[in-house]
Amino acid sequence: MYLSIEAFIQEAEKTGKRLSDLMIEQEMVQSQMSYEEIWQLMELNLETMEAAVKAATEGEGVFSPTGLTGGDAIKLKKYREGGKTLSGDRMLQGVQSALGTNEVNAAMGVICATPTAGASGTLPGVLFSIKDSLDLSREEMIRFLFTAGLFGLVVANNAMIAGAVGGCQAEVGSASAMAAAAAVEVAGGTPRQSADAFGTALGNLLGLVCDPVAGLVEIPCVKRNAIGAGNALIAADMALAGIENKIPADEVVEAMRQIGVSMPRELRETGIGGLAGSETGKRMKKEIFGE
Amino acid sequence: MAEEVSRIGKKETKVINYKSCFDVIGPIMIGPSSSHTAGAIMIGRVANLLFQGKPKRAIVKYYESFAQTHKGHGTDYAIASGILGFSAADERVPHALKIAKEEGIAIEFIEIPGDSPVYHANTACITLQDDEHEVHITGISIGGGTIEIKYIEIEGFAIEPQGQLPMLLVLTGNSHVKSYMEDFLIGHHIKITTITRYQNEENRYLFVYDLDSPLSDELRAEIVAMGDPSRLIVL
Numbered sequence: 001m002y003l004s005i006e007a008f009i010q011e012a013e014k015t016g017k018r019l020s021d022l023m024i025e026q027e028m029v030q031s032q033m034s035y036e037e038i039w040q041l042m043e044l045n046l047e048t049m050e051a052a053v054k055a056a057t058e059g060e061g062v063f064s065p066t067g068l069t070g071g072d073a074i075k076l077k078k079y080r081e082g083g084k085t086l087s088g089d090r091m092l093q094g095v096q097s098a099l100g101t102n103e104v105n106a107a108m109g110v111i112c113a114t115p116t117a118g119a120s121g122t123l124p125g126v127l128f129s130i131k132d133s134l135d136l137s138r139e140e141m142i143r144f145l146f147t148a149g150l151f152g153l154v155v156a157n158n159a160m161i162a163g164a165v166g167g168c169q170a171e172v173g174s175a176s177a178m179a180a181a182a183a184v185e186v187a188g189g190t191p192r193q194s195a196d197a198f199g200t201a202l203g204n205l206l207g208l209v210c211d212p213v214a215g216l217v218e219i220p221c222v223k224r225n226a227i228g229a230g231n232a233l234i235a236a237d238m239a240l241a242g243i244e245n246k247i248p249a250d251e252v253v254e255a256m257r258q259i260g261v262s263m264p265r266e267l268r269e270t271g272i273g274g275l276a277g278s279e280t281g282k283r284m285k286k287e288i289f290g291e
Numbered sequence: 292m293a294e295e296v297s298r299i300g301k302k303e304t305k306v307i308n309y310k311s312c313f314d315v316i317g318p319i320m321i322g323p324s325s326s327h328t329a330g331a332i333m334i335g336r337v338a339n340l341l342f343q344g345k346p347k348r349a350i351v352k353y354y355e356s357f358a359q360t361h362k363g364h365g366t367d368y369a370i371a372s373g374i375l376g377f378s379a380a381d382e383r384v385p386h387a388l389k390i391a392k393e394e395g396i397a398i399e400f401i402e403i404p405g406d407s408p409v410y411h412a413n414t415a416c417i418t419l420q421d422d423e424h425e426v427h428i429t430g431i432s433i434g435g436g437t438i439e440i441k442y443i444e445i446e447g448f449a450i451e452p453q454g455q456l457p458m459l460l461v462l463t464g465n466s467h468v469k470s471y472m473e474d475f476l477i478g479h480h481i482k483i484t485t486i487t488r489y490q491n492e493e494n495r496y497l498f499v500y501d502l503d504s505p506l507s508d509e510l511r512a513e514i515v516a517m518g519d520p521s522r523l524i525v526l
Contacts, residue, residue, distance in 0.1 A: 001307065027312050031505050032480050041313060048319045105322035108365070108385050115315040115435045117325035123316075149312030156309040162326045162434025164356035164412040170434070178315075215363030217323035268412060270359040289362055 001026060005154050005195050005249040012191035019181075019191055020143035023150040042142050048112040049101065049124040055109060056100025064106035066288055069218040073100030090133045091230060098125030098229040102222040115152045115161040115174055118217045122175035123148055125229030126183055126236075140186045147185045148178040151198050158250075159257035163210030164269035166260025168224060173205035173256065176228035176235070183236035199245035199252045201235035206252075207259055209267035211274025214285035220275050308437055308455050311505055318436045320379035326413050327357065327364030330432030332384070333456075335373015337438075337526050338417040341426045341445055341460075346419035349374055349391075349398040354407035354414040357432075367400055370415065374398070379436060407431075409441040416442075440526060448489050448497045455484075459500040459514065460524040469498050475517075476500065479510060 002008040008022050017025075027038050056062050056073045063070030076096045079085065085092050101121035105111045114123040127144050130136065136144070152161070155174045160166040180197035184190075189197075205228070213219040239245075245252070266273030275281050309315060320329040338349075351370050353361050361367055371387035374396065383390060391398055407414035411431035418427050429442035431454070439454030446462060459476075461468055469488060476483055482503035489497040506514075511525045 001310075003307075023312055030310055030503075031507075033507070042316065045313075045317055045319065108321055108323065110319060110321055110380055112317055112319050113325040113329065113435055114317075115325075117320060117322045117329065117436075120322075120325075145316050146312060149316040152315030153309050153312060156315055156435065156437075157307050160434060161315070162413065162432070164326060164432075165434065212360065212363065215360030217364065265355070265412070269356045270412075271363065272359065 001030070002150065002154065003157065005151065005198065005253070008150060009191045009195050018143070018147075019150055019185055019194060020146040023146040026150075039142065042145050045112045045145060046141055048110060049127070052101045052104040052109060052111050053097045053124060053128060056103045057096065061100070062103050062107040062109060064103070064216075064218055065108065066214075066216060066218065068213070068216065068284065069106045069222045070103050072222070073097075073103055087230070090129050091233060093132065094125040094129030094229040094233060095226040096125075097128040098122055098225040099222055101125070102225045106216070106218045106222060114148070115156060115178070116163070116171045118163060118168075118221050119171035119175035119225060119228065121222070121225030122172055122228035122232065123179045125225065126179035126232045129229070129233060130183055130186065134187060136186060144182040144186050147182040147194065151178045151181045151194075154250075155253055155256075159253050160260055162269075166256065167208055167263050167268055168210040169202075169205050169208040169256055170260055171210065172224045172228040173202050173208055175225075176205055176232040177202035179229070179232040180235040180239070183232060184239050187236065187240055189240050193239040195249040196243070196245045197236045197239035199247060199249040200238055200243075201232050202249075202252045202256060203245065203247065204231050204235065206256055209263065209274045210269040211267060211276045212269060212271050213276045213281040214288050215271035215276070216288075219281075219284075306455065307503075308433060308439065309435070310503065314437050315435055318379050320436060321382070321384045322365075324364045325436045326432040326434045327360065327366045328369040328384075329379040329436035330413065330434070330438050331366045331369035331415065332373040332377065332379050333436065333438045334415050334417065334428070334430035334432060334440075335370040336376065337373070337430060337440055338419050338426060338428050339374050339376050340524055340526055341428060341443065342419040343524075344421070345394065346374070346396055347421045348419070349396060350401065350418040351398065352401045352403050352416040354403050354405075356412040357415055358402040358404070361400065361402075366415075370417065371398055374417075374419065445497075446495070447491055450487075450489060450497065450499065452487070452499055453485065453501050455501060456526055457502045457506050458526045459502060460526065461496075461498040461500075462522045463496050463498070464494065466496055468496070472498065472500065475514075476502070480504070481506065481510070
């Protein structure tokens with residue numbers, strides 16, 4: 001099993017294999033499942049992601065039971081249709097899918113956790129944005145998910161992916177970094193560039209606290225997936241341009257872990273500090289759950 | 292002191308909790324939180340698997356982040372879903388509290404102030420009871436729907452397993468079962484991290500196999516079918 005990013009980058013460089021191939025090979029050894037079985041399971045994940053985005057961007061969109069979130073993916077879709085955006089249409093397409101997925105999550109719909117439910121919009125956001133800009137085949141989209149999985153496993157086993165343990169840097173930060181690395185592979189970049197994109201994306205989100213208002217996975221979670229997707233696209237583009245990340249990816253993961261363990265409990269998914277502790281955040285909690 | 296040593300000991304050994312790419316790309320689930328919902332379902336499911344049947348009462352103690360945010364995160368219906376044996380993507384998950392009530396299972400949720408007994412932000416202790424027997428477990432939800440089981444009390448055995456799943460429990464009066472089961476697992480290419488043997492005063496044994504490979508549904512069913520289900524439990 002690959003326990004560091006450097007180990008599998010070196011393996012990929014030595015063998016000429018793609019990172020997605022290394023992930024599938026490892027999965028076959030670990031699970032004793034066949035290539036086809038593993039591939040089909042990942043395709044099912046992809047279909048779940050597509051269905052969530054579709055549900056959030058049709059009709060009036062989806063709304064959470066509390067009414068705190070929902071309908072924003074539709075707003076962005078309409079805004080994009082106006083044709084004048086500041087960030088560019090592809091970027092906002094990614095943001096739209098990210099928002100939409102997390103709106104479905106907050107509305108108790110079915111999603112695929114990547115790596116967590118709170119961060120489930122970031123990866124599909126990036127994937128569905130580059131699907132159109134790079135005209136990705138079905139196979140490339142599934143490969144994207146395997147590559148993201150390989151990086152995600154290293155983070156999960158070496159640091160953390162739960163906001164309650166390491167803050168939102170562990171959730172949206174990890175998701176963003178996984179997506180950036182995978183985007184580089186399907187865009188034709190080298191394994192080393194994937195690691196650079198990963199390190200850049202995670203480094204940019206270090207220190208991100210987990211402060212869900214009323215303890216709900218709504219505010220700020222839904223919008224944080226937008227920054228996760230945008231950050232991943234930017235990090236991937238920088239890596240593809242040849243911009244290296246001077247701090248090795250594994251050291252960025254370790255830095256994230258260190259920050260996570262030293263973060264005060266109030267800022268780790270307790271719903272006490274940060275935006276949850278703002279006047280409005282506290283009022284919302286009271287309105288939803290009473291005293 | 293013993294606790295302190297074991298905690299330090301743990302830090303030095305690399306713990307591989309996430310063994311499959313589907314642990315980080317997946318599970319397919321109903322939200323809103325993989326650690327507070329999908330993970331909580333898994334903790335409830337472990338209690339359900341150990342109890343083997345429908346309990347009359349469930350007592351759920353929450354610590355730290357679970358205690359603070361279980362209402363907002365849907366942890367209550369998730370634990371109930373697990374006790375009822377639902378999977379993470381089951382459409383009944385959000386309605387599990389109502390379903391449990393209809394099934395005659397009384398569930399009590401208690402927020403415990405202070406630190407988790409096993410030093411983790413997402414800790415739940417579950418007791419399941421009927422008039423004849425009861426089981427206790429302590430589970431932690433470590434993110435992305437993955438959990439560890441830190442404490443199990445069943446049939447007079449109280450154990451502190453390593454935590455990682457999958458884990459196979461064999462309750463038996465025959466000590467030879469240990470090597471038989473070991474050969475069976477190895478024969479099916481399942482890697483075993485550790486085997487722990489417990490023995491009580493009535494010469495009953497509990498063997499715990501910590502497995503390094505995920506088990507297919509078929510193999511799980513095959514193992515459970517090998518004996519009385521209350522004696523062979525795959526978590």
